[in-house]
Amino acid sequence: MEDMSCSRIEKQMMPYVDGRLKVSEQQQVETHLAACAACRVRVNEFRAVSGLLDELPQIEPSGAFDARVRARVAAEPVKQSWWAVFAPSPRAAFAASLLLLATIWIGSRPGNVNTTNSAANGGVQNIDPNDLPVLENYDILANFEPLTELPQPVQADEPDDSDSNQSM
Amino acid sequence: MARSDVQLMLDVKAGDEQSFALLLQRYRSPLVNFLYRMVRNREQAEDLAQEVFIRVYRARADYVPSAKFTTWLFRIATNLALNSLRDTRHQRMDISLDAPLSADAESGDERTLDVTDKHPDIEQHLVEEARKAMIKHAIDKLPEKQRAAVLLHKYQELDYGEIAKILACSESALKSLLFRAYETLRVELAPLVSGAK
Numbered sequence: 001m002e003d004m005s006c007s008r009i010e011k012q013m014m015p016y017v018d019g020r021l022k023v024s025e026q027q028q029v030e031t032h033l034a035a036c037a038a039c040r041v042r043v044n045e046f047r048a049v050s051g052l053l054d055e056l057p058q059i060e061p062s063g064a065f066d067a068r069v070r071a072r073v074a075a076e077p078v079k080q081s082w083w084a085v086f087a088p089s090p091r092a093a094f095a096a097s098l099l100l101l102a103t104i105w106i107g108s109r110p111g112n113v114n115t116t117n118s119a120a121n122g123g124v125q126n127i128d129p130n131d132l133p134v135l136e137n138y139d140i141l142a143n144f145e146p147l148t149e150l151p152q153p154v155q156a157d158e159p160d161d162s163d164s165n166q167s168m
Numbered sequence: 169m170a171r172s173d174v175q176l177m178l179d180v181k182a183g184d185e186q187s188f189a190l191l192l193q194r195y196r197s198p199l200v201n202f203l204y205r206m207v208r209n210r211e212q213a214e215d216l217a218q219e220v221f222i223r224v225y226r227a228r229a230d231y232v233p234s235a236k237f238t239t240w241l242f243r244i245a246t247n248l249a250l251n252s253l254r255d256t257r258h259q260r261m262d263i264s265l266d267a268p269l270s271a272d273a274e275s276g277d278e279r280t281l282d283v284t285d286k287h288p289d290i291e292q293h294l295v296e297e298a299r300k301a302m303i304k305h306a307i308d309k310l311p312e313k314q315r316a317a318v319l320l321h322k323y324q325e326l327d328y329g330e331i332a333k334i335l336a337c338s339e340s341a342l343k344s345l346l347f348r349a350y351e352t353l354r355v356e357l358a359p360l361v362s363g364a365k
Binding site for chain 1: 185188189192193196197200201204205210214217218221222225226299300303304307318321322323327328340343344346347350351353354357360361
C-alpha cells in the first residue's frame with residue numbers, strides 16, 4: 001500500500017519542491033511524507049540538488065554575437081507574400097494608368113468620329129488633314145500612286161508548264 | 169512601459185526591425201546559456217542561438233500569437249539542440265574518451281590553475297571548481313530530453329504547461345521526466361547532496 005502511495009507521489013514531488021501544487025494536492029503530499037521516511041529523504045535531497053544547480057555560473061554571449069545575428073538578418077532575402085505575385089508594381093501601375101488615359105483621350109477626340117463617318121462614306125480621301133495633326137505623313141497615306149506601280153502578280157502559268165512538258 | 173514579447177514580435181511582423189533588436193537583447197543570454205548547457209560547447213551554442221533568431225525572423229510574416237513567445241522560442245532552440253546532439257553523437261563519443269573532467273572543458277575556456285598563484289583562498293577555489301565540475305558533469309550525463317526538462321525548469325523558470333509544450337509531451341509525462349532526472353542527479357551528486365543537508 002505504501003509502494004502505491006510512493007509511486008503516486010512521484011509526479012507530485014517536483015511541483016511540491018517548487019511550491020506549485022494546489023493546496024489540496026500539497027496536503028495530500030504532506031500527509032504521505034509524514035508517514036514515509038524514504039519520500040521525506042527524497043524530497044529533502046531534491047531540494048538540495050535544486051540548490052546545487054543554482055551554483056553553476058551563467059555565461060555571457062560573446063561580444064560579436066549581436067553583430068553576427070544582425071549581419072545574417074541583413075542578408076535575408078526580402079520575403080514577398082504569395083498574393084504579392086498579383087499585385088502590380090507602382091511603376092507598372094503608373095504606366096498602365098497613363099496608357100489607359102491616352103487611349104480614352106484619343107478615343108474621345110472628335111477627329112475619330114469624322115474618320116469613322118468618312119470611312120463609312122466611301123474612303124480615306126474624305127478625311128480632312130487638319131483633323132489629323134499628329135499624322136504628319138498623311139500625304140503619303142493619301143497617295144496611292146506607288147501602289148499602282150507595283151508589278152502585276154504573276155499569273156499561274158499551268159498551260160506553259162504543260163506546253164513545256166509536252167515539248168520535253 | 170516595456171512592450172511584451174508578443175507585441176514586439178507583432179511589431180517585427182509589421183516591419184519594425186528595432187523590435188527584433190529588442191527581442192535579441194532580451195533573449196540572447198538565456199538562449200545561449202540554455203544551448204550551452206544542452207550541447208556543452210560554447211561556440212556551437214552561439215551558432216545555434218543565432219540560428220534560433222534567424223528562424224524567428226524568417227517566420228515573422230506568419231507569426232500568430234497563439235502561444236507564449238518563450239514557448240515558441242525555446243521549442244525552436246530545443247529542437248535545434250536535440251538535432252545537433254543527434255548529428256554529432258559519434259563525434260562526441262570520440263572526444264569524450266580523452267576529455268578531462270572540468271567545468272569548461274568543452275568550451276575551450278579551460279583554465280589551468282597556476283600553483284604559484286598568489287590567491288589567498290587557493291584551496292577553497294579548487295574545491296569550488298571541483299564542485300562546479302561535478303554538478304556540470306552530472307547534468308551532462310542526463311539523457312537529452314531529461315536534461316532539456318531540467319534546464320527549462322530550473323534556469324528558465326518556465327511553468328510546467330509551457331515546458332510540456334516545448335518538449336511535445338503531456339504535463340504528466342513532464343513531471344515523470346523531471347522526477348527521473350532529479351533521481352539521477354541525486355545519485356550522481358550524492359557526496360554534495362549529503363553535505364548540503
